[in-house]
Amino acid sequence: MELCRSPLGIQCETLTITVKNKRNILALINNMPNLRSLHVCSLDYYWPTNGSVSFAIEEIVQWLRQQLPSTCAVTEDYSSDILVWIR
Secondary structure (H helix, E strand, C coil), X not given: CHHHXXXXXXXXXXXXXXXXXXXXXXXXXXXXXXXXXXXXXXXXXXXXXXXXXXXXXXXXXXXXXXXXCCCEEEEECCCCCEEEEEC
């Protein structure tokens, strides 16, 4: 993840991004020291073939809540994007 190591990534406090793998969300949060909010627009690889997008996003939100410390708040917005607030 080149962004995490770049001068921009090191300084970044708010990021809106599209990722293809949910583990990339964790990498961004764990490797960007000043990141305070993360808005994940979509998870292209994860859209289900049999089921609803809403259910897939809910699963990812639950997974993130299990992986992240309690100082992070994870929510889904009205457009099925994922929002992470980092304290």
